[in-house]
Amino acid sequence: MTQKAVLGYSGGLDTSVMIHWLKENYHVDVVCVLVDVGQPLTNLDDAVTRARKNGAAKVVVVDAKDEFARDFVAPTLKANAMYEDVYPLATSIARPLIAKHLVAVAKAEGASFIAHGCTGKGNDQVRFEVTIRALAPEIKVIAPLREWTMTRAQEIEYAAKNHVLIPDVAKKSEFSTDENLWGRSVEAGVLENPENEVVEAAYAWTTSPLNAPDHPETVTIGFQAGVPVSVNGKQLGLAELVAYLNDVAGANGVGRVDHVENRLVGIKSREVYEAPAAITLITAKKALEALTLTRDVAHYKTQLEDKFAELAYDGLWYTPLREAISAFLDNVNQWVTGEVTVKLYKGGVILAGRTAPQSLYTKHLATYDVGDTFNHKSAAGFIDIWGLPSANASKVRKQH
Numbered sequence: 001m002t003q004k005a006v007l008g009y010s011g012g013l014d015t016s017v018m019i020h021w022l023k024e025n026y027h028v029d030v031v032c033v034l035v036d037v038g039q040p041l042t043n044l045d046d047a048v049t050r051a052r053k054n055g056a057a058k059v060v061v062v063d064a065k066d067e068f069a070r071d072f073v074a075p076t077l078k079a080n081a082m083y084e085d086v087y088p089l090a091t092s093i094a095r096p097l098i099a100k101h102l103v104a105v106a107k108a109e110g111a112s113f114i115a116h117g118c119t120g121k122g123n124d125q126v127r128f129e130v131t132i133r134a135l136a137p138e139i140k141v142i143a144p145l146r147e148w149t150m151t152r153a154q155e156i157e158y159a160a161k162n163h164v165l166i167p168d169v170a171k172k173s174e175f176s177t178d179e180n181l182w183g184r185s186v187e188a189g190v191l192e193n194p195e196n197e198v199v200e201a202a203y204a205w206t207t208s209p210l211n212a213p214d215h216p217e218t219v220t221i222g223f224q225a226g227v228p229v230s231v232n233g234k235q236l237g238l239a240e241l242v243a244y245l246n247d248v249a250g251a252n253g254v255g256r257v258d259h260v261e262n263r264l265v266g267i268k269s270r271e272v273y274e275a276p277a278a279i280t281l282i283t284a285k286k287a288l289e290a291l292t293l294t295r296d297v298a299h300y301k302t303q304l305e306d307k308f309a310e311l312a313y314d315g316l317w318y319t320p321l322r323e324a325i326s327a328f329l330d331n332v333n334q335w336v337t338g339e340v341t342v343k344l345y346k347g348g349v350i351l352a353g354r355t356a357p358q359s360l361y362t363k364h365l366a367t368y369d370v371g372d373t374f375n376h377k378s379a380a381g382f383i384d385i386w387g388l389p390s391a392n393a394s395k396v397r398k399q400h
């Protein structure tokens with residue numbers, strides 16, 4: 001019996017060509033799996049039809065939007081996670097989920113192989129394969145892009161020669177892109193020179209701040225235990241809420257990131273991101289945390305947030321450390337409930353008010369006005385003891 005390979009299929013150039021290539025080189029039946037993690041799938045039907053026409057034995061479409069939102073976006077937002085302080089990790093956190101579904105289909109189909117469309121110099125191959133190895137060590141991985149030596153242009157030639165149907169955009173775009181609910185990643189083409197300003201053509205989700213509306217869009221986001229649950233008083237599921245904010249914040253130029261990034265495999269690469277909802281939500285949530293968390297917790301958790309971002313980036317999602325950090329952050333976020341109003345304006349997210357039922361901001365302690373209950377007299381004693389070690393050291397050492 002012919003062996004089966006499950007292919008993580010996106011409908012793009014590489015994975016379209018791969019169906020034919022796998023059959024030709026590995027003599028396998030190819031089961032394409034397209035995991036919907038909220039990427040704009042305007043041509044989903046086309047992608048499915050194309051896969052069949054290109055020789056797939058079967059095409060499975062998995063709607064994983066809500067699962068992605070609940071199990072990956074929510075923990076990532078609870079960590080305010082940004083790799084190298086700027087990248088909200090959209091691509092990184094979708095990989096373990098896609099891999100999980102590839103494994104599930106491979107098991108159900110009795111497939112011996114899982115193939116993916118990642119290059120040999122990126123992070124995504126690591127994320128896919130570390131996850132596959134953790135969940136199904138018996139399945140062998142095929143990474144055609146590490147085996148074939150075709151350039152993009154040669155792939156297009158290969159497709160033409162072998163009557164492989166490819167999407168029209170593949171012929172036009174010079175960029176490599178990846179999209180899901182949490183953001184869009186763009187690289188290659190003219191972006192490869194970090195000296196160049198990002199060309200408008202690289203962007204698809206955001207209006208240039210220069211052309212954005214002259215009036216701010218005001219949105220009030222309701223959070224429950226660190227997870228956004230409403231916009232302008234309307235309750236929304238997380239996937240829907242994120243999609244909505246991508247639209248409104250994107251229309252106001254919010255969420256563009258231009259970064260030279262340190263990849264796990266040792267390369268620096270120029271990456272452009274669009275993450276309107278992620279940037280809006282992280283900004284809003286941080287404002288709510290400032291109101292609701294104690295100073296110790298607020299300062300301490302940033303170390304774990306940075307570690308979370310690094311683990312997610314490095315493909316170590318399904319690991320004891322990431323899970324333990326998430327447990328800590330679940331605890332911290334239990335207090336992050338309330339509402340934040342922001343104005344989305346020409347690329348900026350401007351805070352315009354926050355409230356929390358359990359706000360630790362206490363007016364009668366903070367006020368400089370009447371009604372002040374802070375004990376001013378105790379401050380002198382506090383400073384006396386607080387400054388004692390330095391006063392003592394200065395006196396003894398005579399250094400200052």
Ligand code: ARG
Pocket residue numbers: 089091092123124176177178185186187261271
């Ligand atoms: N550098 C990002 C990451 O490692 C995105 C990778 C995928 N980017 C792309 N344009 N295909 O998470």
